[in-house]
Structure formats: structure tokens, C-alpha cells
Amino acid sequence: MVKVRPVRGMRDILPEEMIQRQKVLDTLREVFETFGFLPLETPALERWELLSAKGAGGPEVLEETYRFKDRAGRPVGLRYDLTVPLARVVASNPTLPLPFKRYQISRVWRYGDVAKGRLREFWQADVDVVGSVSMLADAEVLACAITAFKRLGFKDFTVRLNHRKILSALIRYSGVEESKILDAYRAIDKLDKVGLTGVEKELLMRGVSSESAKKILDLIGLSGKADSVLAEAEDLLSEDAEGIEGIEDLRNLITYLKDLVAEPKLKVDLSLARGLDYYTGPIFEFSGAENIGSLAGGGRYDKLIGLISGRDVPATGISLGVERIIEVMREKGMLAVEKSKVKVFVAKTSDEVIGATLNLVAMLREKGIPAEFDLRERSLKKQLEYADSREIDYVLIVGKRELERNSVKLRDMRNRVEKDVRIDDLTSILENLF
């Protein structure tokens, strides 16, 4: 005997949950396509050289990346996101028409802390615009994500916005040297997990002076209505050209976004840092009400493609966390429970009528009516119990005598009534019932 559990931190998705999951993914796909995003798929494995490139995911995520050598000894890893692979695809297809709007709904792997409920295999649903420096592109990916959440039935969620250029200006303003800015991002990114004192410790550990650390914590406390936060930031950073650029970007982004979706709930939150190294511009995160954590996150990464191909191509995108979304929807009862799509079970009363039973099943399926029959040589009683347990609403009972009259019994499982139906009339009668 063999250990039957899945690999630690990974899980099976059984049918009942898969049916719900497919509805969610179908909805996402439909919204993404309505926005003109095109589908892309990339391999699960990428060269380690790519995953670990300077300016890609960065050391925090690499620590959680599955890494090994393939059978020829080449170092490879399971991808930790869908953004770095997209950058590689753009880099390796220089004739790709730009802007390139792509979506990808696929799995990624991170060797995170299972004890904290983190999965090591999970799905991301990403939309990205490659090839545009305009804030229109950032507005487009955000509008798409907002529409997706609304279409899924989410009513109460907020988009938190920040900008790496504002953040770096604030860090500079706090007296931190340029070379430590990435370190400061990584420390600030831990805020949700370790709190303010934790971030302070992280900053000190990474060589930021105590005075600067305190100043940073103070500044990133600014949060709230976009207009007022940006105005305050503008006052502070009026000397910092990059910071002002960031503020201008966010203002444009917000204007566009308000034209592109009805009443988005936006908030500028200067403590938002995002964990990956590659962001260079606006960064965003979706959070739901009632402390359900981050449902989606992303931002602009104008340097990532260039560092792979040598040719800078601007890009921006967002990643929706499929597991988190489904978890919240299940908890809130936003997903119907459906046992299967089967509408009709065709039951045989004896082995003599197997042929006729199979013919009937074939006829129904041919008409697009999902149908099943007994695969286990069970009694009629057991067949009816099975149909009941699967919540199949109608059963056709195939009997020898009825067959001679070219008919079968149609049983309504909810009302527990039966009637004889001519086989010729069957599909039209059934189609009327559904």
C-alpha cells in the first residue's frame, strides 16, 4: 500500500467543487474576452535562469520556488507566476503585434507555509496589456478585473492603489539611500503579515536607520480618498520629479477608470508595496469587505521584458487569485451546488432490454440531452436510488412489455409520478420538461 494523500500543500478538486469552479472560470474567461484579451498558455516549467533573473520575481518568491535539474542536468523551476513567462513570450516573439492584450488562467506553484493555510499549487487568472506606456492600459486591466468581480456577484470590494514611484520618493524622502529601496519595498510588503512593528524590525534588519524607518512608517500611514492622499503626497514630494510623475499617473489612471466602469471603489494606500521586484509604476490590490484578504493584485512592470530581451517594452497587468475568490464565494453562498449536468437516467428492468436501453441513451445524447444508464447491473430499485442520489430529475424505465408497444415509462423523480410515453415523442416531451 502507498500513501494516498496528495503532495503536501496540494489538493484534489472533487466534482462538486469543480463544477462551481468551472462556472467561475467560465465567467472570468467571458469577461476577459469581452474586453478583447486573448488567451495564452505557457509551460509549467521555466529555465531557472529566467525565474531568477535580476529584476524578475526577486529573492522572496525565489525562496518559495520549486527548483530542480531536469534529466539533462539543466536547472529549471515551476513557475511562481504568469507574468515572468509572459515577459519571456513577448521577448521571444518580437513580431507580436502591440499592444498585446492577453489573458491566462493557469496554475502556479509556491512552496509556502502550509501551516498558515497556504496552498503550494494554485490558479491565477491574469490579464495584461503589453506595449503601452499610457495609463489607459492600467485602467483597462483594472476595469476588466472590476467587471469580472461584479459579474461573479461581488458587491463590496475596494481597489487599493499605489505607485512604485511615489513609494520610492517617500522612501528617499525618509533619508534612505537609493540602493536600499528594493529592500524597503520588501519590508513594507510584509505589513499585513507582521504589522507596523514587524515592518520596522525588517527595515532595521535590512540596514535602514532607525530614524528613517520611523519616518517611512509615518508616511505610508497615509491612506484614504484618492484626491486627498494624492494632494498630501504632492505637498511632501514637490521636489521629487519621480514622485510627482507617480502622482500624475495615478490621477490619470483614476480619471480613465471612472470613465470605464461605473462607480469603482478606489482608495490610494501608500503602504501598498507588492512583493515582487518587477513592478515599476502603479500597483494595485483588490480587497473584499469583512477582512477576506487580497482577491487580486498587480501593477505596471516596464523593465521586465527589456531585461530579458534587451529591448524595453512597457507592460501592466493584474492577477486574480482563483482559490481565494472561490473560497470567499463558497463561504458567502454565492455558488449554487449542482451534482451533475445529467437530466435523464435510463433504467433497465431486465438484461433482455439492455440493447433498447443503450439505444435510448444514445438517442437522448444525440439530441444533446445529458443522459446516463446503469453501469453496474443493478436492480431497478438500486437504479432509482442512484438517480435520486445524483439529483437526476427524470428516469426512463425500459420494460419489455412497454417496449412491445414502442413506449417506456417516464418517471418524475421529484413528484414521484410515472406515465407511459411513446418513444417517438420522447425527446420533444423531455425538451419541454427542462
Add this chain to the structure above:
Amino acid sequence: MVKVRPVRGMRDILPEEMIQRQKVLDTLREVFETFGFLPLETPALERWELLSAKGAGGPEVLEETYRFKDRAGRPVGLRYDLTVPLARVVASNPTLPLPFKRYQISRVWRYGDVAKGRLREFWQADVDVVGSVSMLADAEVLACAITAFKRLGFKDFTVRLNHRKILSALIRYSGVEESKILDAYRAIDKLDKVGLTGVEKELLMRGVSSESAKKILDLIGLSGKADSVLAEAEDLLSEDAEGIEGIEDLRNLITYLKDLVAEPKLKVDLSLARGLDYYTGPIFEFSGAENIGSLAGGGRYDKLIGLISGRDVPATGISLGVERIIEVMREKGMLAVEKSKVKVFVAKTSDEVIGATLNLVAMLREKGIPAEFDLRERSLKKQLEYADSREIDYVLIVGKRELERNSVKLRDMRNRVEKDVRIDDLTSILENLF
């Protein structure tokens, strides 16, 4: 700069191909669900202990399996099929109602010979029935696969059938000892790749006597119409109870199958062996016309679940090779080319009308009309060229003067004609055009 190619043997699927691919996968899913199969998903990684269990895939496939230790030092591997994971799921969910009919469309990995055009990451679309010893279950998975191929537009394909019990009886009949039977399967499975003399060499290498090897080659040459091949086999194996069981199974299977799908093209081919160790009963393979190779394959594996859980549960299933199916369909022009689903491009004539442009896009999308706009601050001419290159049929041109009259220009890109349209009438006019 970083190497931009994907990992050797793996590939990106760019949008044009992905759109075709999604259509194929959607069709498969629809057919599978019409047959009452339920969706399942399992992790990419499995414990090495499971993948390498005696009676699972066997040594040939293990040689091609990506294997490594996770960060805690546990040996794991990327799954080489979807059957062994299914067996694990059944073993670890003893309360799962049986028969369990599941489908799974997902990727698997094998470190095969790239030089021979083999991919190291590919998708399989599997349907399996777990929990039935009846040939009705085998007929069901075959009927489902046949229907799927027909629905995809395949007209000319044959289902080759054999049975591990017939094959083992033939091998015994040739004077090979019981302990070498698995070895003989593995040798015979190479027939397509290495030919008859190659199989003979393999058999000798694996310790089969020259006389026995010749006899095996002779016997497995039997192939053709089911009735006559089975009758010949019956004559030869009349003393072998297991062999006779296999013949009876195939006869039942064929009878059921003919009741379940119209005119299946069936052939009994005693040289069909299948490469994986876990098969115990009927085995099958789909081949198309014109030497396109195997499109699908599978069989019954009544011992696999038991060897994992200690409790035998019979099972049978088939795996459709997604890459091969798509390759053939593309070659034969069975797949339409579609650049995107976008119906309307909304072009702005100046920056003054950006807000109105975005509002229009939002309105169209709200009505479910896939729409795009310019993300790159391009001239009207460039915007029209872009819409043309994307094969978008209609462009709305937003001008300041038209806006004042509450209208926009609607341009038909195929006929290159324009007319003014009132914004209030827009969606109803567009909906009539599609």
C-alpha cells in the same frame, strides 16, 4: 539578457492557436458532460512513492518522468498520466459514490525524445468509469470517445481493440513463463516504433526464447474484423480459461458499443499491447486514416486502485491526446482561424473625447458586445489599421462634432462605408449587425 526560449521540449501556445484549442477543449467537455462524466482536478506533482508503485505506470514511463526532491527533501514527480492520480483520489476518498464517472482535461509531463517531435508537456483529456466490472463501463468510455471525435469532425477513424487476458494467453501459448509476461507486453508495445524485427530483438533481450518469440510474432499478426479474429483466437486458446474470458469480454463490449453509438469502426488487433503496466482487461487505441498515429488510448485497470488502497476497485478509461488531435485538425483544415472575439473597435479622433470613448466602450461591454479601444494614443489612421489587422468588422469613430449631436460614426470595415448613428440607437443597431 536571458535565454528566451521555453524549456526544451515545451512550448508556448499563442492566441491564434489557443482560440482553436479552446474550441476543441470546449467540445470535449460538452460531450463528456452529456455522457454524465464529472470534472476532477488533481495536482501536477505526486509523491514518487505513488508514481513508482509496482503495477502503476511501470519502468518505461518512469524513465521519462520528471523526478526531484521538494524543499523538504521529499521525492516527488510531475505526473506522467491522469490515471494514477485518479486511482489515488478514489483510494483516498472511500465514501465516493460508485460508479464514479470522471473526466479530467489537464497536462502531464514526460521527458521523451524531443528529436522525434515529442513534447515533454502535453494535455490529456481522460474519461474513466470507476467501480464497475461490467463491459458496459468499457463500452461507455469508448462510446464517449467515439462521439467526441465525431463531434470534432473526424470522419475516418478506427478503434483497435485487444485484451490483456487474450494477449497473456497468447504469450503463454507461445511457451513464455508467467513471470515474463509484463516484459513481453512492453516489447510488443514497441511494434509501431521498431517493427517486427525490433520487437523480436526486444523479446530476446528480455529473456524470451527464440522459438517463443517467433511464435508470439506470428500470433499477434492476427488482426481484422472482430468476429473472425476472435473466432481464430478462440480456437487457439480453447484451453486457456483466462484467454476465453478475454474473448467473451471483447464480444460483450462490442455488442454494447454497437448499441451505444451508430456504426463504430472496430477492429480486433492482437498486436495492441499499450505501454503502461496497469492494464488488466480490454485495451483500446484510436487511429485515424492516413497514418496520423494514435489519437487516443486506454483500457481497463482493475488492480491499480487496490494496490494503492488495499481495496480492489475495478476501473476503465480512455485518454485522448489533445496535442495530436489539434495537430491533425489543423493539418486537415478542420479548425477555423479567428483572430479575436472583438466585434467593435471604438476610435477616438482627439484626446478631448477620451472620456466619451471610454463611456461608449463600457456601454458596449455592459451589453455583452466585445469591444476594444486605443491603448497607445495613436492617430485615427493607425487605429483603423489596428482594427483592420485584428479583423474587427466595425469601428465607431468618436468625434467632437458628432458627440454634440449625440451621435458617432459607424464604419463597416469590410465594405468601407460609414454612417452617423445616434448613441441611443447604437447597441440595437450593432446587435442587428452581428
